[in-house]
Amino acid sequence: MFLVPxxxxxxxxxxxxxxxxxxxxxxxxxxxxxxxxxxxxxxLYGGLYLAPADYQQGDSYRIIYIHVPSAWMSLFxxxxxxxxxxxxxxxxxxxxxxxxxxxxxxxxxxxFIALFTGSLWGKPMWGTxxxxxxxxTSELILLFLYLxxxxxxxxxxxxxxxxxxxxILALVGVVNIPIIHYSVEWWNTLHQGPTVxxxxxxxxxxxxxIPLLLMALSFNVYYxxxxxxxxxxxxxxxxxxxxWVKYRILENRQ
Amino acid sequence: MSLSRxxxxxxxxxLVLALRRRSEVANPLLFFVLVxxxxxxxxxxQPKLLQAIAPGIIWVSALLAAMLSLDSLFRSDFDDGxxxxxxxxxxxxxxxILGKIIAHWLVTGLPLLIVAPLLAVFLGMPTHSLGILLxxxxxxxxxxSLIGAIGVALTVGLRRGGMILxxxxxxxxxxxLIFASNAVEMASSGLPVSAQINILISILFMALVLAPWPTxxxxxxxxx
Amino acid sequence: xxxKPGYRLEGDDLxxxxxxxxxxxxxxxxxxxxxxxxxxxxxxxGKTSLLRxxxxxxxxxxxxxxxCGDAINDSQYYADMAYVGHLDGVKKELTVLENLKVSLALGxxxxxxxQQALNKVHLVxxxxxxVQALSAGQKRRLSLARLLITQNIVWILDEPFTSLDKQxxxxxxxLMSEHCAKGGMIVLTSHHDIDLHGxxxxxxxxP
Numbered sequence: 001m002f003l004v005p006x007x008x009x010x011x012x013x014x015x016x017x018x019x020x021x022x023x024x025x026x027x028x029x030x031x032x033x034x035x036x037x038x039x040x041x042x043x044l045y046g047g048l049y050l051a052p053a054d055y056q057q058g059d060s061y062r063i064i065y066i067h068v069p070s071a072w073m074s075l076f077x078x079x080x081x082x083x084x085x086x087x088x089x090x091x092x093x094x095x096x097x098x099x100x101x102x103x104x105x106x107x108x109x110x111x112f113i114a115l116f117t118g119s120l121w122g123k124p125m126w127g128t129x130x131x132x133x134x135x136x137t138s139e140l141i142l143l144f145l146y147l148x149x150x151x152x153x154x155x156x157x158x159x160x161x162x163x164x165x166x167x168i169l170a171l172v173g174v175v176n177i178p179i180i181h182y183s184v185e186w187w188n189t190l191h192q193g194p195t196v197x198x199x200x201x202x203x204x205x206x207x208x209x210i211p212l213l214l215m216a217l218s219f220n221v222y223y224x225x226x227x228x229x230x231x232x233x234x235x236x237x238x239x240x241x242x243x244w245v246k247y248r249i250l251e252n253r254q
Numbered sequence: 255m256s257l258s259r260x261x262x263x264x265x266x267x268x269l270v271l272a273l274r275r276r277s278e279v280a281n282p283l284l285f286f287v288l289v290x291x292x293x294x295x296x297x298x299x300q301p302k303l304l305q306a307i308a309p310g311i312i313w314v315s316a317l318l319a320a321m322l323s324l325d326s327l328f329r330s331d332f333d334d335g336x337x338x339x340x341x342x343x344x345x346x347x348x349x350x351i352l353g354k355i356i357a358h359w360l361v362t363g364l365p366l367l368i369v370a371p372l373l374a375v376f377l378g379m380p381t382h383s384l385g386i387l388l389x390x391x392x393x394x395x396x397x398x399s400l401i402g403a404i405g406v407a408l409t410v411g412l413r414r415g416g417m418i419l420x421x422x423x424x425x426x427x428x429x430x431l432i433f434a435s436n437a438v439e440m441a442s443s444g445l446p447v448s449a450q451i452n453i454l455i456s457i458l459f460m461a462l463v464l465a466p467w468p469t470x471x472x473x474x475x476x477x478x
Numbered sequence: 479x480x481x482k483p484g485y486r487l488e489g490d491d492l493x494x495x496x497x498x499x500x501x502x503x504x505x506x507x508x509x510x511x512x513x514x515x516x517x518x519x520x521x522x523x524g525k526t527s528l529l530r531x532x533x534x535x536x537x538x539x540x541x542x543x544x545x546c547g548d549a550i551n552d553s554q555y556y557a558d559m560a561y562v563g564h565l566d567g568v569k570k571e572l573t574v575l576e577n578l579k580v581s582l583a584l585g586x587x588x589x590x591x592x593q594q595a596l597n598k599v600h601l602v603x604x605x606x607x608x609v610q611a612l613s614a615g616q617k618r619r620l621s622l623a624r625l626l627i628t629q630n631i632v633w634i635l636d637e638p639f640t641s642l643d644k645q646x647x648x649x650x651x652x653l654m655s656e657h658c659a660k661g662g663m664i665v666l667t668s669h670h671d672i673d674l675h676g677x678x679x680x681x682x683x684x685p
Contacts, residue, residue, distance in 0.1 A: 264580070267576070270571075274572075334567065335568075339581065344556045
């Protein structure tokens with residue numbers, strides 16, 4: 001395409017060809033699982049055991065090792081979804097369409113986890129399960145945006161058309177998210193004054209920070225694993241009439 | 255220019271159609287009034303309480319009324335094939351679609367402004383905030399039509415698109431709701447509201463420029 | 479007004495898959511001025527899908543449609559084509575005249591004025607009648623009048639003869655012959671056998 005050197009385009013088209021992707025990810029998967037397990041184990045060990053207790057919040061702050069990476073992932077995945085959708089719309093790459101829609105349930109799950117852990121953390125901190133805190137409210141709206149994407153995809157029968165719809169919606173959403181975020185923050189400061197405490201303090205101790213970053217990495221790898229599994233299933237379903245899928249199934253049966 | 259001729263022809267056509275199908279215009283308006291009268295019945299008619307929540311009630315009801323009216327935006331054109339003809343026109347679809355959205359706002363959004371003073375009186379809003387209420391409605395309701403058009407374009411081909419439409423559209427309405435109702439609230443207490451109004455103006459311009467593109471793309475997808 | 483030669487509509491390696499069923503594949507054709515392409519086949523054979531691909535509504539699963547050598551979305555195609563589908567595309571709350579005026583504003587003025595076109599399709603004196611008061615055949619003739627008032631080269635017609643009586647069918651056939659004689663092209667589906675004298679008719683039979 002324009003501005004992109006030819007070998008790069010060819011590389012992407014090759015990578016994006018369903019049989020190639022299927023074979024490649026099959027070999028990649030065990031490595032990813034190992035990396036994920038290592039990262040999670042060290043991250044949790046560092047976060048739950050090595051890191052000191054907070055002088056104000058005691059041990060209950062440790063939920064940030066789940067909450068904060070989930071909140072990061074929830075936004076990150078929405079952006080990935082929009083970018084993949086745009087690539088699918090512009091270059092008509094089937095794999096990009098599938099990546100976009102397969103990301104949605106994973107992103108929604110991370111959003112839900114962020115909300116859930118936020119409310120768990122809120123109980124000892126604020127004395128109630130739910131406060132209309134700016135971050136939590138933004139996360140809640142983000143969850144609605146994800147549910148909209150998933151609902152729209154489910155409602156349209158022709159899946160190629162549905163992928164297009166999802167791509168358009170994700171792009172509209174990604175333009176709106178900063179505006180929504182900003183408006184919610186504005187609303188929050190006006191109605192409640194500054195929030196009592198913030199989840200991630202500006203000066204976090206390094207023994208707390210390293211496990212947090214490890215957990216963030218581990219969540220990223222988890223996303224990759226879940227995404228690949230979903231994409232593989234969706235690929236098989238969509239390409240069920242093609243030779244390579246038939247061949248694969250016959251091969252497995254023997 | 256022939257593009258502007260096509261643009262105005264579409265607006266004119268939709269206005270004539272609305273005139274000949276008056277109930278479709280009246281319904282969202284009645285809904286708007288009805289929802290607002292339900293609130294005093296539901297929460298009690300203490301003037302202080304009503305006055306405090308009036309901006310929020312009026313704006314939430316406006317959101318719901320706007321959403322309810324969206325279905326008529328493309329439905330009949332989709333059903334009788336006119337939409338195909340519009341999209342096959344050599345003129346850019348996004349401009350023609352913008353014409354349709356403007357016509358739709360004129361018949362469903364603008365009337366809300368006319369009844370809003372009445373409702374403000376019902377809810378005991380101070381008279382000096384009325385001007386700001388009308389201004390926010392004038393700036394905010396077109397945004398509701400523009401953003402809603404994207405959602406309805408995505409769902410017009412579905413048999414049961416109504417539920418999913420609210421899921422798609424309402425989260426995107428949040429900024430308008432926040433800035434508009436906040437402006438009215440501030441105005442009631444005599445505080446300056448220029449920041450909110452400026453933000454609403456910029457949201458309106460962004461929506462005017464950006465929303466017709468995905469709407470046209472989504473309509474092309476829907477008629478396939 | 480004569481249409482210049484040199485226009486051509488091509489389909490290359492077109493295929494369409496619907497719900498796991500291959501409707502057609504590796505379909506190719508080339509249409510030049512003066513020719514008619516008639517799509518035949520039973521219900522569900524993909525005739526309408528092919529027409530909608532030619533309109534650009536639907537994307538082919540493989541292949542591409544070209545107008546004068548360029549992919550239709552990158553060309554002047556939409557300024558040169560007109561479509562009458564299975565839906566009439568007229569608004570029933572508007573009068574005959576109002577409907578045609580909108581169509582005219584959406585396209586470019588063509589060879590006939592609205593009056594001449596109404597005359598051709600035998601709808602004179604119906605200008606101010608609401609479309610909902612017209613019969614099915616009259617509505618069809620009205621939507622075909624659209625083809626005459628705008629400037630176009632390719633007509634794409636989905637079952638143009640439905641709900642028309644014998645006279646109506648003859649009328650449409652004469653309009654089609656006239657369009658081809660001027661160098662226009664037509665793609666249509668039809669259950670009826672068409673009777674066009676001296677027109678080069680290509681047939682695609684979809685199984």
